[in-house]
Amino acid sequence: MKNNENYYLGNKNLPKIDATYEWKPEMLKHLNKSRQDILHFAQNFFYIINLDKGKQLIKLHDYQLRVLKGLIDNRFVALLASRQTGKTTLMTIYALWIVCFQKDQRILIVANKERTAINIFKRIRTAYEMLPNYMKPGVKEYGKTSITLENDSSIGISTTSSDAGRGDSVNVLILDELAFVPANIAETFWKSVYPIISSSKKSKIFVASTPNGTQNLFYDLYQGAIQKRNNWVAERVDWWEVPGRDEVWKQNTIREIGSEETFNQEFGNQFIEVGESNLNEHLFEVLKGDLEQPKFIFEEGKYKLWEAPNKLSLYAVGVDVAEGVGENASCIQILDISDPSNIVQVGEYNDTLINPYAFTTKLSQILKHWGSPPVLIERNNHGGQVCDVLRHELHYPKIVTWGKQSNTGILHCGMYSHTNTKWKSVSNMRYWVNENRRVKIKNINLLQELRSFVRRKNGTWGAKAGELDDRVMSLAWGLMILEKEICEKYFEVLEFDSNRKPIKLARPSYDNPGEFLDEYGLLQNNRTIKSPDGEQDYNEMPMFFMNGNQIANEEYEDLLSDGWEPVFT
Numbered sequence: 001m002k003n004n005e006n007y008y009l010g011n012k013n014l015p016k017i018d019a020t021y022e023w024k025p026e027m028l029k030h031l032n033k034s035r036q037d038i039l040h041f042a043q044n045f046f047y048i049i050n051l052d053k054g055k056q057l058i059k060l061h062d063y064q065l066r067v068l069k070g071l072i073d074n075r076f077v078a079l080l081a082s083r084q085t086g087k088t089t090l091m092t093i094y095a096l097w098i099v100c101f102q103k104d105q106r107i108l109i110v111a112n113k114e115r116t117a118i119n120i121f122k123r124i125r126t127a128y129e130m131l132p133n134y135m136k137p138g139v140k141e142y143g144k145t146s147i148t149l150e151n152d153s154s155i156g157i158s159t160t161s162s163d164a165g166r167g168d169s170v171n172v173l174i175l176d177e178l179a180f181v182p183a184n185i186a187e188t189f190w191k192s193v194y195p196i197i198s199s200s201k202k203s204k205i206f207v208a209s210t211p212n213g214t215q216n217l218f219y220d221l222y223q224g225a226i227q228k229r230n231n232w233v234a235e236r237v238d239w240w241e242v243p244g245r246d247e248v249w250k251q252n253t254i255r256e257i258g259s260e261e262t263f264n265q266e267f268g269n270q271f272i273e274v275g276e277s278n279l280n281e282h283l284f285e286v287l288k289g290d291l292e293q294p295k296f297i298f299e300e301g302k303y304k305l306w307e308a309p310n311k312l313s314l315y316a317v318g319v320d321v322a323e324g325v326g327e328n329a330s331c332i333q334i335l336d337i338s339d340p341s342n343i344v345q346v347g348e349y350n351d352t353l354i355n356p357y358a359f360t361t362k363l364s365q366i367l368k369h370w371g372s373p374p375v376l377i378e379r380n381n382h383g384g385q386v387c388d389v390l391r392h393e394l395h396y397p398k399i400v401t402w403g404k405q406s407n408t409g410i411l412h413c414g415m416y417s418h419t420n421t422k423w424k425s426v427s428n429m430r431y432w433v434n435e436n437r438r439v440k441i442k443n444i445n446l447l448q449e450l451r452s453f454v455r456r457k458n459g460t461w462g463a464k465a466g467e468l469d470d471r472v473m474s475l476a477w478g479l480m481i482l483e484k485e486i487c488e489k490y491f492e493v494l495e496f497d498s499n500r501k502p503i504k505l506a507r508p509s510y511d512n513p514g515e516f517l518d519e520y521g522l523l524q525n526n527r528t529i530k531s532p533d534g535e536q537d538y539n540e541m542p543m544f545f546m547n548g549n550q551i552a553n554e555e556y557e558d559l560l561s562d563g564w565e566p567v568f569t
Contacts, residue, residue, distance in 0.1 A: 008139040013129035017138040017150045027134050034135065035101040038068055042093045047130040055130060063241040064090060071206055074233040078222045079208040082239040082267045087208040091174050092123045094206060095155055098172055100128075100136050105153040106169055110160055111176040117157040120176065121145060124155060160189050173205045179212035179219065186217045211271045213455065219271055239267040255499045259431035278453040278461065278472075283434060287447055290440040298520060299349070303366070306442040307336065307346040308522040311513035314338045314491065314505055315346075315373035318478020319363065320470045321383040324355040331474040332363060333446075334370055335439075340482060340503050343432065343439045345446065350471065356382040360389045364396060369522070371514030374398045374490045376477040379414030387414035400486055415477050419460065426461045428483060429476040431501070439479070446471040 008014035021027070034041035042065075048058050060068075064086060071077055071094050081087045095107050109124075111117035125147065128136060138150035146156040160181045181189055209218045225234035239245050254263045264270045279287070294304035309315075316335050322328035334347035349366060351359070363386065367375055375398060377387050390396045391413050403416030415421070433439045433450070441447050452467040463469035480486060484500050487493055492506035508514060 006138075008142060011129070013133070014142060015133045015136065015138045017140060019133070019138050021134045023134070027132075031135060034097075038072055038093070038097045039065055041097050041101075042068060045131055045135055046093055046096070046127060048089075049126065058089070061086075061241070061243060063237045067235050067237065068093060070233060070235050071204075075202075075204050076225075076230075076232040077204075077206050077235055078218070078225050078232050079206070079235040079237065080222055080269055081208055081210060081237040082242075082269055083210055084267075085237045085239070085242055087237070088120055088123065088176070091120060091176065091206070091208065092127055095124055095172070095174060096127050096131075099147075099149060099153040099155050100131070102153060103151045105171045107153070107155045107172040107174065108170045109155065109157045109174045109176070111157070112160050112178075112180045114159050116176060117159055118145070121155070121157045160185070171200065171203050173203070175205070175207045175209075177209045178207050178221075179209040179216050181217060190217055210266070211269055214271050223271075236269065238269055251498070259427055259435055259499065261430055261435065262427045272455060278430065278434070279447075279451045283437075284447070284451055286437070287433075287441055287450075290442060291444050291447065292442050294442070296520075296522060299351075302351045303347070303349045304443065305347045305522070307344070309370050309516055310336075311371065311516055312507060314508065315370045316478050316481035317367060317370065317373055317375040318474040318476065318480075319375060319377040319383070319386070320474040320477065321356060321359065321378065321381070321386050322352065322470065323382055324351075324353055324359065326352050328352065328468060329470040330354055330356070330359045331470040332366060333471065333474040333478045334366075335475075335478050335481075337481065338505065338507065340501070340505065341438055343479075345440065345442045345475075348443055348446070348471070350445070356385045357389065360386045360394070364390060364394045365517075365519055367396065368515070368517040369519055371516045372396070372398060373514070374400050374481055376400045376402075376480050377414045378417045378473065378477055379403075379412065380417045383414060384412070387412070398490065400481065400490075402480065402483075402486060415480065423460060425473075425476040425480050429472075429479050431499070432479050432482065433475075439475075443471070446475065450475075 006016045006019040008016050030040075030044065034045060042058070042060055044057070046058050047055050050056050067077075067079060067090055071090075079087060079090075091109065095109065098105050099107060109117060109120055111120060121144075125142075128147070136149070137153070139147070140150060140152075141148040141154075146154060148154040160175075160178075207218060207221060211219070213219070221230065221232055222234055224230035225232035239250070250263065250267075253267065254260050257263060257266065265272065292306055294306050296305040296308070297303070298305075314337050316337050318333045318335070320329075320331045322330045324330065329350045329352045332347075332349035333345060336344040336346045347366075347370070349362065351362075354362065363375070367373065375390075375396070377383050377390075377399065379387050387399055391399055399413040400415065401413045403418070403421040415425075417425075433441075441450070449463070449467070449469055449471045452464045453461055453469055453472045454464055456462055463472075481490065482502055484493075484496070484502070487502050487505075491502070493502045493504070494506055495502070495504035497503045
């Protein structure tokens, strides 16, 4: 280029219209070959910014070259891709090659989130600026969401809203993560974007996504291509095609993300069936073998215990909060996690009519009954009120805080539930209940809720229509205590399994077992029977309970009449 006046906004990487160059034979050779061959262009002129090494020419893998060739040879391409395989790079190369070497092309890139669309566009701008100036047309317009070049080709971005692209004329439509377009707008979105390219016989569509269940637009397009039911071509990139990814990498990744099921969803390219039950028939029958009638019943059946509190056990409590109007229930699950290889549901509170403030008082009472263990409360909606009252008014010390925090920087206590955190909590629950079968469920109602807990259209989990999942979600939150980052804050972890899940916890010391309050008269080892000769050789509970009332055991009365006496320790 002859002079600096030919730079757009003074940027030496942005030539203006009609910029002139001192051409060399080698430059003309590469220009003509790049115009004809996208692979030559990508392998010789597409640069990326490496955080450690700076600007460097990209090294494309075989599967990337295969997909790029498929994009040139076909009009409609649906790419199923494992995570972190470089599909955004493919979009960038494809868009940049077209806009640089073809005239009058309008490219629209649509992503499921605005931030994602902007990030893709930033990568295109960066790649454009790193091209040799002679390789690219001059700049007419250069904005944050669109660029137009001297050859009248342009690139713009949008999100997958119901009116995305409406009114635009587009030659190339690139759709990112189509499987994650919300179900409520997917149909109107497709009706909006498809007519953009239908008027031309040369217009193209490139769709790339990771899987997200079976009832969405991407699944329909991809399966239609596989089964030859439409005009689309299916491309697929699996995790093992990336150099360096082998079985060792897979097992390490499973350890990092928590379970093989999660790996299959994120990296395994598996379309998991919508409506799939959390428990298959075999597992349901296996778990039924652990069911028991509660040993103690309080609060007119709302509070049930399968074991009495034990001062030498470790507990965690999961809580799901409802409004208290007779629909969903405020639910408490008490879990004995002393041995993470044998987690036991030892107590449950469930009430559909208790209001959040009264529920907070009840929760505080129950927590103290179990030695004030860590409590994991879903903070959303009325849960926030429960968390704040429990901490600031009742001064409960062990409220677990995890997930998205306030934008104000204020650290609010509790478990924040949004798409990602709820998905992780359910995946963690399924790891302990489904994959490893480490949880003994005692309550038939919880087991039935787990059976009707199904995968929804958007890939999340929830109750079937007309069913409840309050017991399930309180269980899921309770089991989050066994996430490494949380568990190490409250317990001494002696050993982890291969997936970095705790499998051995230190027991409480005899001199500091926790502060158990005996509101319900149930503390294990709290009452023994002393024989006339002074030996304490009878240590079973001398009481049984029904509907919250203490009723003397006949055996207890017989012992008293024989000269034995109660000893309270």
